Amino acid sequence: KQEVTQIPAALSVPEGENLVLNCSFTDSAIYNLQWFRQDPGKGLTSLLLIQSSQREQTSGRLNASLDKSSGRSTLYIAASQPGDSATYLCAVRIDRGSTLGRLYFGRGTQLTVWP
Amino acid sequence: GAGVSQSPSNKVTEKGKDVELRCDPISGHTALYWYRQSLGQGLEFLIYFQGNSAPDKSGLPSDRFSAERTGGSVSTLTIQRTQQEDSAVYLCASSLGQTIQPQHFGDGTRLSIL
Numbered sequence: 001k002q003e004v005t006q007i008p009a010a011l012s013v014p015e016g017e018n019l020v021l022n023c024s025f026t027d028s029a030i031y032n033l034q035w036f037r038q039d040p041g042k043g044l045t046s047l048l049l050i051q052s053s054q055r056e057q058t059s060g061r062l063n064a065s066l067d068k069s070s071g072r073s074t075l076y077i078a079a080s081q082p083g084d085s086a087t088y089l090c091a092v093r094i095d096r097g098s099t100l101g102r103l104y105f106g107r108g109t110q111l112t113v114w115p
Numbered sequence: 116g117a118g119v120s121q122s123p124s125n126k127v128t129e130k131g132k133d134v135e136l137r138c139d140p141i142s143g144h145t146a147l148y149w150y151r152q153s154l155g156q157g158l159e160f161l162i163y164f165q166g167n168s169a170p171d172k173s174g175l176p177s178d179r180f181s182a183e184r185t186g187g188s189v190s191t192l193t194i195q196r197t198q199q200e201d202s203a204v205y206l207c208a209s210s211l212g213q214t215i216q217p218q219h220f221g222d223g224t225r226l227s228i229l
Contacts, residue, residue, distance in 0.1 A: 031215075032215065034217055034218065036220075041222075042222050042223075043119075043206055043220040043221050043222040043223050044206070044208075044220040045220075046217045046218070046219060046220075049217040051215060089158070091158075101146060101148065101163040101165070101170065101171055102148070102160040102163060102171060102174065103148075103150075103158075103160065103218060104160070105150075105157055105158035105159075106157070107157045108157075
């Protein structure tokens with residue numbers, strides 16, 4: 001069974017800092033990896049999707065990298081802002097048969113950026 | 116609307132009652148997924164649909180849980196004889212296809228069993 005771990009569980013930083021959130025997974029036979037943010041009481045907003053053949057994806061101040069062989073992904077947030085405060089979730093999709101549709105989620109990193 | 120729509124947004128019911136949760140995916144999305152988010156378990160997969168069929172329903176926790184999808188669009192998740200441990204946020208997602216496309220989530224239904 002795929003296990004996804006996110007470190008740290010919580011992070012509190014002043015505005016302007018560059019941040020790295022970590023995600024690791026046990027089964028390297030992944031199809032793709034997706035990073036989400038979740039605001040309190042809300043659903044998940046997709047941030048970045050990295051296919052297994054890719055090394056990284058960028059969107060604005062966000063950059064996600066993937067090292068499939070070592071089972072790791074990082075989400076880099078540049079010049080953090082208070083509006084970035086949310087829970088960040090990492091999810092992987094395994095490249096196996098009937099379970100190909102599902103995502104396996106980590107527990108998330110709760111980020112607080114203070115002014 | 117442009118996003119995944121779920122209803123109701125909140126549901127409070129007594130133990131033993133049946134509940135139905137509804138998901139309206141993004142128009143044109145053929146794949147639909149149900150997940151459950153609870154404090155102790157994080158986000159767990161329940162079932163996914165490709166069109167009207169469910170190739171993977173292995174995440175349904177018991178036979179009290181069932182789901183259907185009609186017309187390749189709206190899906191209903193039904194929980195019979197609810198138990199307190201069913202209390203959670205039930206999230207629905209949809210995607211254009213099964214594999215390479217990202218999943219887009221609704222805001223969820225918060226279910227509380229008294």
